[in-house]
Each structure stands twice: as structure tokens, then as C-alpha cells.
Amino acid sequence: MSIASKYDPHVVEEKWYSYWLEKKLFHSEPDNRKSYTIVIPPPNVTGVLHMGHMLNNTIQDVLIRRARMLGFNACWVPGTDHASISTEAKVVAMLKERGIDKRDLSREQFLEYAWEWKEKYGGIILKQLRKLGASCDWDRTSFTMDEVRYESVIRVFVDLYNKGLIYRGVRMVNWDPQALTAVSDEEVIYKESHGKLFYLRYYLSQGTVLPEGSEESGIKSDEKGQYIVVATTRPETILGDTAVCVHPEDSRYTALKGKQVVVPGVGRAVQIIMDEYVDREFGTGALKITPAHDINDYNLGMKYGLETIDIFNDNGTLNEKGLQYAGMDRFACRKQIVKDLEAAGLIEKIEDYTNKVGHSERTDAVIEPKLSAQWFVRMGDLAKKALEVVENDTIQFHPAKFKNTYRHWLENIKDWCISRQLWWGHRIPAYYYDVDGKVETVVALNREEAFRLVCEKHPGVVKSADELRQDEDALDTWFSSWLWPISLFDGIRNPDNEEIKYYYPTETLITAPDIIFFWVARMIMAGEEYRNEVPFRHVYFTGIVRDKLGRKMSKSLGNSPDPIELIEKFGADGVRMGMLLTAPAGNDIPFDESICEQGRNFSNKIWNAMRLVKCWEVSDELQQSYDNGVSVQWMEMRMAQVLEEIEKDFDEFRLSEALMKSYKLVWDDFCSWYLEMIKPAYGTPIDRETYEATIGIFDRLMRILHPFMPFVTEEIWHTLAERPEGASIMVQHMPHSVFYDQRMLDDFEMTREIIAGVRNLRNSKGLSPKEVLDLYVKGQCPAMFNGIICKLGNVGKIESVADKVEGALSFMIGTTECFVPVSLNIDKEAELKKLNEELKYAEGFLATVMKKLGNEKFVNGAPEKVVAIERQKKADAESKIAALKAQIEALG
RNA sequence: GGGAGUAUAGCUCAGUUGGUUCAGAGCGUCUGCCUUACAAGCAGAAGGUCAUUGGUUCGAACCCAAUUACUCCCACCA
16 A cells, blocks of 8 residues: 655645535534534634634634534634724725825715725635634624624614613823824824923912911922922913812922912913822922813813813814914924913923823824713623623633733723724714704614604704714724624524524633733623623633744734745644644743644654554454453553543643643554554554454544544544545544543553663663563562563563572662663673662652651641551652662672 | 733643642653654653742642742823
């Protein structure tokens, strides 16, 4: 038979993926089996596969394939996310390249381009997932903006609004005065910039008299009166000042409590407020408060009921509140106001100062914090329920340490701002109209419905639906993602449909820990609100894939390998295995291409094991030998033992451990031991019974490995035996652990050690593996595997002896002495040295044991079992020491 | 600034309720082998003061405290 000695994944992977698709093996329909559902964390629709996806989706595939083989109705639903911010940014950039400015387009025109873009690049990432072997039910592929998902999102918005859980409020946004739009936090780039820190004088209001002795503190005075000094980097914003704040425990300013100061150059008297927010060390410890132009100031303004004075126009020029500076650009104003204040003697000093200033990623303009009306979801009750189900382990986190992070966030949660100043996304279904010069709002599923509501509320005010003005903003992308596990099965629009009842709740969510708040927490909230049930039972947090220097993978660093190229190089199975081996849950993965080599080598190892087995000539006449019978028995038991461990690992989501154990079971136990044990001598046949047993074992080993390495296992499974048309390993039963005899396994461990001892002896003495040696054993030794020892150690005969053998090399396994007579001269010096070292070690060991046993507190305090073990150790050590001493004496 | 986490062999990680000499695995390294499935392989070996310092205990890699270093998340420095 001619089978290539190297496994070639390329043909195999193509072949089996098409086969699986063709036989509809990934597709799921509700039936009477138990469901096992995973919903994919939807990747950005215009994204391309990176290493993070590889890891995440490999894990999902492992779990879903295993569930399928365990007899569940496994359903893995794929889909993509419209990702408002990043997709819109990409479309804007694309338009710019074509010489089109977004501002010149209408909303409709822009969206047309955006959909065009989506059609062109959307879903590339899903195609790439197929290369990885992902067993998604592709018939169910969804998009967060397709019809079902769109309607679900809008319905939820309307519903929450009607329940009073959605409201409109004020919030500080990052305003780009050049693009005339708000930009997201992610689009703000903080740059170091060299500016000045201006120290301004705020005089106390006329008539204010401070008590004696306050001069040496923060309060100064000159001919014009008493004043305090406030430091600022943005002197132009004093036009919007409505307070000055100091720390309540700052002794320099205690006298100021309840007093007022005058904003320099503006003449407005503002109150002094006291709050612990102020950093006493910074500047003079006094802070000017401009609620309209700084988020912290805004919060303080809310807390103390301060007036909010917005001094800017949208384009960054001063408005009428800017007094004589109205119409000037904000930076020109800064220069002018400094000049004017200096002239008026209101500036104490100016220092150089370096700080970080936010710039717009799109236009590079300096970001202006600006108050604006936004939509919010009330988090109170939703958060409470979401916290509860994680605290009481209805939902389990793996690893559990993320519960802490989760708790902290939910306990300090703020309302969720869900409006975004974007076009690409779900447009907010709020409609505005005017009644007596006042703007009124209705929220409805669509314009017609809105019109109907308006007619009820204010009959005759609005003539037609077209007159209603719909909100220009789109919803935060997470406002659609949080419904994903429900909306995928149409559970929002049709809450009682068969699919949602069957597939929901899903089983496990696999995601990265950095979106625990954005996504995980909110899905839990939505699940509680709309299904009254958690969306998943387990959350498996993957690590972040880094390069081998520990840096995050990023495009700009160019340190992210192309997963598709990796698959080309090492095969999908190799890459999958490489990723999983170094990826315990929640740990970051320092990724190095070379770890995929181990996976590739393993594929090859299995391939060659198959080659070996398939090239044996099978004899029907030959009786199974005793040794072969024992070998089969041992392998079966060993497999049962490891399976037990693997099952436990899966229960605890220790996937790397489970894979490593499977790896060693196949490579070490099966290939290195079992196959060597039963391998017939060259040119001789193997008996049928052993052969069939071996095929059976091989078959089950492939099933164990299948979730990790789907392609190579399918290929080999088909090679091992004739399979009916349409058969596939992916729908075979996963082997279960069965009873095994621990004694027999322990005996074999001893056998292994004896064989290793003999081999080691050869190695260290330069004896050829071809030279047959004899073995004499003094002490306990299982005879069951003697034939195996002879075969694998190339031992001629094994004899049990009562006394030590003169002139032989020796080694000890526990308290058992093994002697190997050799023809060559024994190097007495070296032997003595080795024996003395062992003796020294054994005596040291005995000493520690004796110390323990001599300690009354130990003997009385420790459990009996532990003491008994110590006594046994003492006895073993003593007999070992006696044996070693005897050997040393014999040599010397 | 607030919160969370990590520290064990050259690298990546196990180590379950404190109790066997418990200090482990894989990779890498070194030595010897082209042995008839596989050199993408086979047979062996070496490698660690369990970050540091104290404490609790008969007994600590494990529990407690402090220190040091690193990582992540959130908020952002007037």
C-alpha cells in the first residue's frame, strides 16, 4: 500500500468541508433531543478574520462539535454586526477617496453607499471561518440590521419608552467643530500638547469682609481688595463660569464658605462651592466651574444646581454669551482675553504646561465638550436583576474571577446612553412636532403609527405623517447586540414561536473579557426583561491574543499574522490545536507561529499511526497472544481513565487541559506504547482479534480528538474502515469513560519504569539496543507484563531472585531492585558514586519523615491517614537504604 | 485617580479542601540514534530559594498582611 508519509491537509480540508455542507450536517431543526445552542459574537460585517476571531471561534467549534457528538441537538448560529461607528468611518473614508464629502450627501444617499459597501465586503469574515472548519448552521446566518433584527430593535425601543425605561436627557459629547458632528470616545485621540497654565484673580464680591488672620492663607489682597487665584488652561471659558470650587478641608479657603467672587473681566458674581472632587495639590487648589464645557464641571453643576452657560456656536466661535468676543474663533478669543485680562491686572502669572488634548480622529480638530440631548436607558432595575443571576451562579463565569469586575461595574452603573450621531444604524423611532411653539415627542414603530398617536394626543395639529420630524440619530450598536440571543430566533416579534422556545436559553457564550459590560451584562438584562430568563448558562472568557513580545495584535504594528496564511502553512487542525494548547480560559495568549507546528506535527503523527496499522497483514489463523491480549486490555483501561479526566476538564471548561490529555493519550499511550507492544515483527502478520481491537480503539481516539481537529480525524476515520455513504465522524457518539482497574494501570506504570530503567542503562553505558540483556528482579514486581518488558526493553529473560546479583548493573524502582548482568567491565567508581547519591537522598528523605513522626504535635494533631502514610514512607525508606547499603558493600 | 487580576523550569501554563519526595506537564535545550509508521521521528537527561519579607499552623506553592513588578478595565488631570 502506498500512502504518503506526510499528511497533506489541503486536499483533505476542502474535501470534508464540502462534504459536511452537502450532507447538511451543520444544520439544526428543533426536534425531541435536548438543544445545545451557541450564538456567535457577531464580528463586524466589514471586518476580516484576525487571531482573536480564530481563538474565539475555535473554542465555539470545539464545544459545539462535542455537544453534537454527545447527542445534543447542537446549533451554532452565525451572523455579523453592522458596527455603526467603525463601518460608518470606513464608508466615510471610502467616499473621501472617491472625492465625496459626507456633508454633501443626504442621509438617503449616504445609506445607499453604505449598503453598497456592506454588500461588497460584508461576510468575507464568515467565508474565512469556513476555512477554520467552523460548523455553523449557515442557513441561519443573520445580520443585526436585517429585517427581523431591525424590527426587534425598534420594538424594544418603543416598549422600553412606553415602560418609562427610556428617556431623553442631557449629556456631554465630544463635539468636532470642524465636521460639525459629535464623535465617539473611540474617535478621540489624546495628544500631548504644550500650552500654558494661566493664574487668574477672582476678587471677592463688594461688601464681602473676611475675618482677621485670613491673609496668610489662600486669600490675597491688593489695593483693589481681597482675591483668590484660580489656575486654568482655557481662560476663554471664564465667560461660562458659574462657580469656583475648593476642597472642603482646605484650610486656605475655609473662610470663603458661602461667599462670592467675581469672574475676572466678566463682572459676574459667582458663589464659592466646596467639594471633595478638587485636587488640593493642583494649581492653587481652587477650581473654576464651567458646567457647559467640561464634563466634571457639569457634574458638579448638577450637584449644586449651578447655571449652565454655553458660550460656543457649533463651529467653535463664540456666541452672544461671549460678550464683546462674540463671533471670534475660540483660539483667537483665548489670545485676546489673555491680553485684556493682563491689561486689567487680573492675571497673577502664566506658566508653561503640558497636558493631553483630545483631537478628532476624522478632522484633527480640537474636541470641544458640548452638552446635547441624548437618549438613555434607565439601568436601575435591569442592573439589579443582571447582577443577581451572576451572583447566585445561575450564569457561571469561566474563569470565575470576572464576577468581581462584573459586580463592581453593575453596582456603580450609570444610565446607558444609546443615541449616536451617526446615520449607519437603527434610526431612533422618535418623531417630533410643534404644538404652540413647543416641541412634542412621540415614539412609535413607524411614521404612520406615530402620526396616529399624534392625532390622538393633539388632534388636528399635524396634517400628515410627512410633517413629523424623525430623530436624526442612530442607536448604539450594542442596543441591537444585546438582543442577539433572542432576536436570532425571532423571540422579540414572536415571543411564543417554536424556535425561541426550543433554542433559548443558549448554553455557552464565548467572548473576550473587554466587552463584559458592553455586551455580556446587557444581554443578561435583555434576557431578563424579554424572556424572564437568562440568555446563557455559561460565559467563557477568552484571553487577548498578543504577539510573542506581549504586545496587542494591531494593524499599525503589523504584528498580526494572517490566519488564512497560517492555515495554508500548518493546516486548520494544526492552527486550531496550536491556539488551544496555550489558551486556558481568561489568560492572554502570547502567540507565536511556532506553536502551530506542534499541531501540524501531531496531525502527521496520527497520519503515520494510521499508515502503520493499515499496512499490517492480518491473519485469521493466528491466535491472539497473551501479550497482545494484555496490551489491548491495558489500552482500553488507560483510555477509560483519561476519558474520565477529560470529561471533568470539559465540565470545568479547561479546554487546553482536555486537549493536552487527549494529545498525550494518542501520542504517548497509543503510539509510543500500545502500538509498539502489539506491533508484529517485520514481515509477520497480526492476529485478527488484536487488529480489530486496535481499529476500534483508533476509531474512538479519533472521536475524542474530533472536536479539536475535525479534518484529520474525519479523514482517518474514513480510512480505518469502510463507511456507508453520508457517514461522518462528526455525528458519531463521543466515547464515555467506563470502569477500569486501577491496580492493572498501576502495575503497568511500574512496567513502564522498568523498561525505562533498562533503556536508560543502555543509554548511559553505551550498550546497543540490539544487544539482548537479562533482567533479575528482587522484590515486588507484577509478572503480567513480563512479555512486554522483554519486547520493548529487548530483554532475553526475566527472573525473580531472593538475593542481589553479583557483578551486575542495577537500578531501583521504589523498593524493588533490578539487576542487569553485562559483559563489559563495571566502572566501580561511577557505580559507587551513583549509589552513594541515591543513598544520601534516601537518608535525607528518611530524616524528614522521622522529624515529622518524632513531633508529638504532628502525631496527635494530624489525621490518622496522614500519619499512616508517613509510617509507610519510613518503612519504605528504611528498606531502600538497607538495599543500597548492601549494594555499596558488595561493590566496595 | 478608581477597580480587578497575575507572579511556579529558558518559554507557556497545571498544581482541586493546606498533608506521599509535591515541586509537575508541553514546548524548547542537551546527549545518543537515518531501529522497517513517522527526523514533522525514536530513546534518554538536565533545568525551579514556587516574586520578596513577615505571620498563622504539627505542617504552607496553597491561608493572612505588607512590599515589589507587570497586565487589564473604567474615569480622566482644571
